[in-house]
Amino acid sequence: MRCGAPPLVSTHSYLQTLPTHGLRMCRGRVMAVTLLFLILTPGTTTSQESQDSGVPRDGAAEGSMSRKGGAGVRVLTFNGDGRQRATTWASYKDVVRLPGDYTVCLRFNIWVFRLLTAVLYLLPTTDPDEDPISFEVYFEKIRTKYGGYGRFYPLPANLATNKWYHYCQVRDVTGGEGRAYLDGSLLVRESVSFLPDPHLRNVIMGQDEFKVSQVNAWSRILSDDEIARVARCEDNLEGDVIAWSREWLLYEVDEEPHISYKTEENQYNDKERGIIQVKKGCDRQWAGVTDVAQEGVWSNPFTGAAHNTSEIFFRAHNPDGDKYQNCLRLHIKGLEDTSCEKHSCSACHTQSGTTWTLRGICEEEEVDLLWRPTIGFINTDDIQHTEVDADSVTTIVQDHDHYRLDFSNPYEVRIFRGDTNPISTTRKYSTVFTCFFDLVLYPFDIQNCYIHLQIITASSEYLIYNATDSFVEYLGPRLLVEYAIGVIDLHINNQSQYSVSKVRVELVRRYGYAMLNIYIPSLILLIISYVRVMTALTSLLVLATLFTQVSASLPKTSYFKMVDIWLLFCIIIIFFIIIFHTIIDLHVDYGDxxxxxxxxxxxxxxxxxxxxxxxxxxxxxxxxxxxxxxxxxxxxxxxxxxxLDLQFYIKTSKITMFVIFVLFNTTYWGTLAVDSGLVYYISTD
Structure with a gap:
């Protein structure tokens, strides 16, 4: 016996899936079971089977049923293997016409949400694109077209996969209203002036991945009560324009046999608290709770666990048996106390001594079946992505307590909220991200390197990053060989087609090496050349060699870097010093x-x-x-x-070189005073 596959939950920290459901956990231990029992209490969260209740349920129906609560209904399955096909569709055999008021209702169950899930279309036979009547699902909203008029309607909550919903669409031409209902409740009502509808229409369904049942259309307006009763499965009304029981043309569509429709004869029903199956032919169904040990304290006779009396859904005026009636049995109107001496049957029996192993997601193979999103590392060489392998660790972060045990489920199951108890999958990755550097300010530059992460499993319509709980943390040393780690932050964009997050890592270059090996030696050579002319030519050769070595050690760029400008300035200054001395030698008067x-x-x-x-x-x-x-x-x-005195030439050259040197350094270092690594370290210190 296995637990069912858990529904989708939000992942820890980084990712947030839009639909949030419960998460089932099994204890995963071996226990001897002699009798399984069921209890239905108020406020209990139902199992996956209970979520499907109120709609066609799995399981065979015995015999035929009447229009009210007895009939079996068929279900059409489109693309049951989860692969979208254009060749999978169904068509109503007859063309239909809806000239005025109408009501269209259906049940649908979608297990693969896409950007658009086309459920039902009523298309004109002359031009299919003209004034369609349709119903489309967009996961967090629906789109209704009444024929010539259509609107998007946001839903109060996101739709869930593998769950049945009932939808009705009403066009009130006389009253000038358009209405949409979901699960019997009015979703939207708006004033619309409808034009006469002269079209003959084909009824089309299919191509996407969903189940559908009870597709009916009436040439009248169903009342709110009628729609609610149909949604609750209390009535199975057939349409006079489109009838679900009539013939449909099926193309690669799976048709399930008639499945049971809810009746009071074979189910115990509490509309707000869920549905459990009651064995047919058994008039006395035991609930598995007694107050034999202490009057008024209802507990499990096998485990001794007591239950809050206020949480037990008693029938009116019950319990009323005092100490003479100490067991509870199921009744259509609630639980009532009865004598424990009378024979009662339970939900299921097993022979004494049989051992069952209840397995949950604690089992390894169950963990492998969990759905996980895939994150692509966009700015890597081969665009790597996340993987789930032996190095991955999956845990459940139990931030809140689980729900109370669901006694309508014969499995020993604990249910947790998916939005407050996320599933977390962690793994270490070692990869190289590509970064683009701007070396204009080298060696005083600050580079921003980005780690580009994009969800590639689904578009942002269905899967986004959780911007509230997401964060980034750097645990390594801040000072590296060539850079210092500056600011690290996270930017999330859920508005693009695919949700994107970027981790920005600020790299501040450590310029100590450049100062000791480039700037200080070149400055010393410049000063020597300024004072003694005989060393100017030698200094020029040394600076040219230094410039060549520095250029060879850096990436080749089409623009000048700050270190290039400095070395070129030093070379030009020494060149002008030599020129000035040459001019002096040519024009000096020796006094003959x-x-x-x-x-x-x-x-x-x-x-x-x-x-x-x-x-x-x-x-x-x-x-x-x-x-x-x-x-x-x-x-x-x-x-x-x-x-042209000798002293005049010397003074003029010295003053000119000094002014040029001061102006250049003011401009050079003033430029570096704005958003450079030089200012970063000064402000940090």
């Missing part, structure tokens, strides 16, 4: 005085440097005139050269 004496040019050196001057003999007046003109020109040139 040249005069005319005795008709010949002679040189009187003002320094120890001697020069040889050729002397030519005088040739009369023409020579004197030429000499006078030459003296005037040469005098002007000597006066101009005297202004």
């Amino acid at each position: 005085k040249i005069t005319l004496s005795g008709g010949a040019w002679i040189t009187s050196p003002s320094s120890t440097v001697s020069r040889q001057v050729k002397v030519y003999p005088s040739s009369g007046d023409n020579l004197n005139q030429n000499a006078e003109k030459t003296t005037k020109l040469f005098g002007r040139w000597t006066r101009f050269r005297s202004k």
Whole structure:
């Protein structure tokens, strides 16, 4: 004997599935059972079979039944293997016409939700796209089309898989209203001016994964009471336009045999507290509770566990047997006390000594059957994803107590709320994520590396991240070899087609290596070149070599990095220093005085440097005139050269280089003062 497969629950921390149901757990121990008993108490959460009650139930029906509470109804199953097919559909044999008021009702059970589940269409025979009458399910909402008018209606709660629902659609042309009902309750009522409907229509169902039953249409408006009675299975009304019992054309559709319809003859019913099956032919059904040990204290005779009297659904004016009636039996109107001496039958019997093993999700094979979402690691090389294998650990986080035992279920089952007791699956992953770096500010850059996680199991219509409980935590060291770990945060986007979460890891480069091996040596070379001209050329060669080594150690980029700008500046400054010294050497006046004496040019050196001057003999007046003109020109040139003093050149070059150096450093380090790693460490310290 096994526990049924547990429904879907929300996962711990990261993921949140939109439908939330109960989670069943079995104790997983061996016990000797001589008698199984059933008790129905108020407020008890029913089992999966109980959730399906109020709709066609599994199990064979004996004999035929009347229109009220006796008939068997068939169920059509579309794509029972869970694979969507365009060739699976059903069509009503006759064309129908709904010119005015109408009511359309059906039961549906969906086990695979898609973005759109098309349940029922009434399409015009002339143009199927013109003014359809339809019913579509969108998991958290439905869409109703009355023929020429359609609306989306949000649901009070998300629909669940593998659960029967009853739906009715009413078009009140006379009153100008459109109404939709779910499980007998009015979902929406709105004022609409409907036009006459002249179309002949084909009735189509199928292609998606669902079950359907009791599809009927009336050319009148069913009252709220009639709709409620049909939804509660108290009436099985047949439509006069579309009748479920008439012939349907089936294409790759599974038709289940007639299954039992709820009657008072073979079921004990408490509409608000669930349904349990009562054995036919047994007038006295024992509830498995007595107050023999202590009057008024009802307890399990096998375990001795007492039950709260206020939680037991007694029949009116019961219990009334005092100490003479100490056992409870089932009655259609509630539990009543009776004598324990009278023979009573129970839900099921087994021979004494038979051992049953009750297995739940604590069994390994049951854990493997649990559904789990798949998360894709988008920015990895081969787009890896989460896996469930031997390294995975699955646990149930029991944040709240389980429900009271459901005595309508013969299994020894404990039920937990799925939204407060999540299933958690953990596993360690080691992978490499691709990050894009911007090296403009190198070596003072701050990089943001993202871990891109995307749900690939289903779209965000059905599965999203739980933004409230999700978080990220870094447990490693903050200081790495080349980077320091800065801010780590989590961003969730549930508005895209697939739910996405991004973990941002801030990497702040540690620039100590660059300062010691690039900036400080280049600055020292620059200072030496500024002071002594003889070392400028050597410094230029050293800086060029340093620039080549730094460029080779970094990724090749089409843009300049901050370290490139610094080294280029140092090279250019030293180059200009050499240029200035060359200009000084070419234009400096060493102080030689040249005069005319005795008709010949002679040189009187003002320094120890001697020069040889050729002397030519005088040739009369023409020579004197030429000499006078030459003296005037040469005098002007000597006066101009005297202004280009050596000290003037030196001072001009030094002041110019210093101003350029100050302006560059102000701009350079001022740029790094905004959103760089340099400012990050200064502000941190």
